[in-house]
Amino acid sequence: MPGFVDLHVHLPQASIIAAENSGLLDWLERYAFPAEAAFVDPKHAAVQAALFVDQLLSNGTTTALVFGSSHKTSV
Numbered sequence: 001m002p003g004f005v006d007l008h009v010h011l012p013q014a015s016i017i018a019a020e021n022s023g024l025l026d027w028l029e030r031y032a033f034p035a036e037a038a039f040v041d042p043k044h045a046a047v048q049a050a051l052f053v054d055q056l057l058s059n060g061t062t063t064a065l066v067f068g069s070s071h072k073t074s075v
Contacts, residue, residue: 002062003060003061003062003063004059004060004061004062004063005061005062005063005064006056006061006063006064006065007064007065008065008067009056009064009065009066009067010066010067010068011048011049011052011066011067011068011069011074012032012035012036012038012039012048012068012069012074013031013032013035013036014048014051014052014055015035015048016031016032016035019031036069036070036071036074037069039068039069039071039073039074040071040073041073042073045071045073045074046073052066
């Protein structure tokens with residue numbers, strides 16, 4: 001059986017999926033921007049990447065177009 005393909009997923013935002021908000025700007029300022037800023041730390045980026053890939057595979061996603069943050073360590 002082939003795996004699932006996800007053509008648009010953000011690694012730095014995986015940890016904030018379903019974070020409550022009162023609109024896009026609120027969500028960006030309270031959750032997305034801080035989550036992405038944390039990827040400046042290579043150790044944080046490595047841990048999050050490993051968790052991210054484990055979650056993709058455990059849910060049957062074998063191919064993904066993954067977006068990082070503006071930090072080199074996010075990719």
